[in-house]
Amino acid sequence: MLIDIHSHHFHIQPCRKELLNLQAASLADARASMLTYENNRFLSLGIHPWDASLWCLDDIPALNSFFSDHRVLLIGEIGLDKASSVSFDLQKNVFEAQVRMAEQIRKPVLLHVVRAMSEIFEIKKVHQSVPAWIIHGFRGKKQTTEQYITKGFYLSFGAIFNEGGLLACPIDRMFFETDINTEDIELVYERAAKVLDCSVFELESQVEKNFNSVFNK
Numbered sequence: 001m002l003i004d005i006h007s008h009h010f011h012i013q014p015c016r017k018e019l020l021n022l023q024a025a026s027l028a029d030a031r032a033s034m035l036t037y038e039n040n041r042f043l044s045l046g047i048h049p050w051d052a053s054l055w056c057l058d059d060i061p062a063l064n065s066f067f068s069d070h071r072v073l074l075i076g077e078i079g080l081d082k083a084s085s086v087s088f089d090l091q092k093n094v095f096e097a098q099v100r101m102a103e104q105i106r107k108p109v110l111l112h113v114v115r116a117m118s119e120i121f122e123i124k125k126v127h128q129s130v131p132a133w134i135i136h137g138f139r140g141k142k143q144t145t146e147q148y149i150t151k152g153f154y155l156s157f158g159a160i161f162n163e164g165g166l167l168a169c170p171i172d173r174m175f176f177e178t179d180i181n182t183e184d185i186e187l188v189y190e191r192a193a194k195v196l197d198c199s200v201f202e203l204e205s206q207v208e209k210n211f212n213s214v215f216n217k
Contacts, residue, residue, distance in 0.1 A: 002204055003211050004185040005156050006044065006077065006110060006136050006177035016185065017211070019044050019074060025051045027059055030066050037071065044074035044110055049081045052094040060097045067098075068105050073215055075102040076110025077136055083114045092119065099127050108132035108214055110156070117144075121151055132214045137179055142168040149173055154214070159188055163195050171196070171206050172213075 004018040022033040022045045078098045108131045138155040145168040156175040176188045193200045
C-alpha cells in the first residue's frame with residue numbers, strides 16, 4: 001500500500017493511505033475541519049508556526065479534544081520557522097504547548113522546520129515520550145540527514161528532494177508525501193526508488209512497515 005504521510009489534497013484511490021492535513025488557524029477552524037471528514041479518514045492537525053500569532057496560548061489546550069480524535073494520527077504540521085515574520089519566541093511557546101499534548105496522548109508529531117534544527121533537538125530531548133518525530137518536506141543534504149537520523153528523527157520526502165540526503169537516510173526512517181502538490185504519490189515513490197536503486201514495490205513495502213511501527217497498527 002502506498003502511504004502519503006502528508007497531503008493537503010483529498011483523494012480517494014485504491015491501494016493508497018493518505019494523511020490529510022487540516023488547518024488549525026483557530027478553534028472554530030479546527031472544529032469545522034474535523035466536522036468535514038468522515039470516520040474512515042486519516043488526518044493530521046496542528047497549529048502551523050506561521051499561524052502562531054493567531055492563537056492565544058490559553059486557548060491551545062482546547063485542541064486536545066481534536067488531537068485525541070481517533071482519526072487524527074499525527075499532530076502537525078507544527079514546528080519552528082526562523083524565516084517567518086511571526087515572533088520566534090511565540091512560535092516556540094505554541095509549538096511546545098502542542099508537543100506537550102502529543103506527549104500526553106502518545107501521538108507522533110509532523111514538523112515544519114526552517115533554520116531551527118538546534119532548537120528542535122533541544123525540545124525533543126525534553127519530550128522523549130513523543131512516539132515519533134517526523135520532518136516533513138525534507139530537502140536536506142547528506143550531512144543534515146545524518147544529523148537528524150542520529151537524533152532519532154524520521155524524514156518525509158516530497159516531490160523535490162536532495163538525492164544525497166535521500167541516500168543517506170536509512171530506509172526504515174523514511175516516509176513520502178505529496179504536500180501541496182496535486183501529483184500522484186506513486187510518482188514520488190518512483191523517483192525515490194530510482195535513486196535508491198530498488199523497486200517501487202520494495203520501497204512501498206518498507207514504508208508500510210515504517211508506518212505500522214510508528215502508529216502501532
